[in-house]
Amino acid sequence: MVVTIGIFSIIAILAAVDSLKKEIEGSLSSLDTSTMIVMRFSFSPTDIPQWKREQFPDVSYDEYQHLKRNLPQTAAATYTLNVKSEPVTYGGKQVQGVEIGAVTSEYYFIEALQLQEGRFFNEAESNSGAPVVVLGNEVAENLFGNPEAAMGNKVRLYGRRFAVIGVLEKEGNSMFSQSKDGAIFLPVNVTRRIYGDNNKQTFPQIILKPEDDVDHAAYIAQVEQSLRLYRGLKPDQVNNFFVNQLKGLTDFIDNITGQMNLFGLIISGFSLLVGGFGIANIMFVSVKERTNLIGIQKSLGAKNKFILLQFLFEAVILSIFGGLIGIFLVWINTLILSQFTGDFQFVLSFTNIMIGISVSGAIGLISGIIPAISASKLDPVEAIRTGM
Numbered sequence: 001m002v003v004t005i006g007i008f009s010i011i012a013i014l015a016a017v018d019s020l021k022k023e024i025e026g027s028l029s030s031l032d033t034s035t036m037i038v039m040r041f042s043f044s045p046t047d048i049p050q051w052k053r054e055q056f057p058d059v060s061y062d063e064y065q066h067l068k069r070n071l072p073q074t075a076a077a078t079y080t081l082n083v084k085s086e087p088v089t090y091g092g093k094q095v096q097g098v099e100i101g102a103v104t105s106e107y108y109f110i111e112a113l114q115l116q117e118g119r120f121f122n123e124a125e126s127n128s129g130a131p132v133v134v135l136g137n138e139v140a141e142n143l144f145g146n147p148e149a150a151m152g153n154k155v156r157l158y159g160r161r162f163a164v165i166g167v168l169e170k171e172g173n174s175m176f177s178q179s180k181d182g183a184i185f186l187p188v189n190v191t192r193r194i195y196g197d198n199n200k201q202t203f204p205q206i207i208l209k210p211e212d213d214v215d216h217a218a219y220i221a222q223v224e225q226s227l228r229l230y231r232g233l234k235p236d237q238v239n240n241f242f243v244n245q246l247k248g249l250t251d252f253i254d255n256i257t258g259q260m261n262l263f264g265l266i267i268s269g270f271s272l273l274v275g276g277f278g279i280a281n282i283m284f285v286s287v288k289e290r291t292n293l294i295g296i297q298k299s300l301g302a303k304n305k306f307i308l309l310q311f312l313f314e315a316v317i318l319s320i321f322g323g324l325i326g327i328f329l330v331w332i333n334t335l336i337l338s339q340f341t342g343d344f345q346f347v348l349s350f351t352n353i354m355i356g357i358s359v360s361g362a363i364g365l366i367s368g369i370i371p372a373i374s375a376s377k378l379d380p381v382e383a384i385r386t387g388m
Contacts (some may be wrong), residue, residue: 012330015348034216035110035246038067038206038223043244056240060197061188063230064104064206070226073214078107081191082203088184089156090143098139099183100157102191110209113180117147118166121187129189133157134166138181155184158194162186216245276367283315283371291378298380308376315368316361323360327353 037043040056064079071077081102088098101107105126113120121132135143135150144150147167154161171179195202210219220243227241287294294307327348334348 012333015330015334015352034210034212036208036210036220036223037244037246038208038227038241039204039244040241041203041244042242046242048238057231058198058200058202058204059206059241060204061192063227066230067206067208067223067226071208071219071222073211073219073222074208075211076106076109076209078104078110078207079188080104080107080205080207081188081195082205083191083195084201086157088139088143090153093143095139095142095182097182099136099180100191101180101183101185102188103185104188107185107207110207114169116167116169117151118164120166120185126187127189129187129193131160131162131190132165132186133162134168134185135164136168136179136181136183137170138179139184140164140167157184157186158190220245276363279315279319279364279367280371282318283311283368284374286314287311287371287375290375294375294378295380295382298378304376307378308372311372311375312365312368315372316364319364319367320357320360323356323363326360327356330356 038059040053040058042048042053046053059079061079064077068074068077083100083102085097085099087094087096089095105121105123107113108120115134116137118134120134121130124130125132133155135147135155137147140147140150143155144153150164150167152164154163156162168180171181191202208223210216223243224239228239231240233240297307298304331348
């Protein structure tokens with residue numbers, strides 16, 4: 001029973017962490033891990049004190065244009081603003097809390113967006129702040145009934161009318177990233193006119209995607225040097241911005257999930273330790289109860305090795321049986337939980353199943369070795385006499 005609990009704990013933790021990691025990787029899959037985000041915040045721990053980081057200026061639209069002009073090895077660059085959600089209306093219908101994607105035209109290529117209808121706005125529309133929008137699939141369905149009907153119509157946002165020029169394909173929900181189904185995208189220069197360039201609530205970002213064959217360390221150095229020169233920073237001054245690489249974020253996530261696995265395995269190890277003692281006790285009792293039988297077997301010619309392997313086999317089978325019950329319980333729980341977590345799916349991989357079976361077998365082998373040795377070393381005459 002204790003082995004079952006221990007294996008259940010280990011496999012449940014491994015399955016949960018694998019599922020979590022798979023979901024995170026799926027959420028980040030639309031962005032290339034080489035993508036870099038320039039902003040006043042850091043994705044990872046930094047030696048710069050918080051009070052100093054809070055004084056860093058936001059990246060500006062002019063800085064975005066400067067970097068775009070002066071980084072020839074850039075495949076795509078975009079400038080985005082994080083603005084609050086807004087209601088969007090069409091006729092008598094209204095959708096509340098629509099996420100606003102205020103971006104430049106190259107965001108389409110960096111995010112690898114998929115369109116079901118129409119197109120994304122081009123560079124000219126982006127630069128001029130044209131009144132055009134691209135709708136998320138869910139927004140289009142709520143306002144127009146279906147994505148096809150949205151094309152060519154105008155929706156009202158910020159008290160203005162915007163022409164619908166495209167509708168994104170349906171993405172579905174994600175636990176770790178905001179689905180674009182309930183969002184709309186419009187040229188960033190529209191929102192710049194509304195919010196201004198010095199609004200600390202918009203969290204502007206410059207997103208850069210270098211060309212495939214570019215050395216990332218050298219590219220980051222170019223970004224830092226170019227932006228330092230633009231901002232007029234002296235050689236002894238630290239960067240008042242951060243160049244965050246998504247690969248660093250995924251490495252950080254891998255580190256976190258690895259620590260979660262380790263922590264979970266340590267906790268589960270205590271259950272397995274108790275389970276190992278339980279199996280050892282069962283085997284000692286089995287040896288004691290079968291002392292007479294062991295003596296008879298040895299008197300008929302059974303060798304010590306045969307007795308040893310016999311009891312080891314029993315201990316391993318007993319432990320594996322308990323482990324299989326634990327794995328079965330994990331499998332049942334993954335099926336149940338997946339019904340209540342939407343698009344987040346719990347995964348019980350074949351690797352984790354084999355880990356559970358292997359650990360169970362190892363626990364049985366380790367726990368049964370001492371009772372098996374004690375059984376194999378019994379004197380046949382004494383064993384028969386003791387068992388009578």
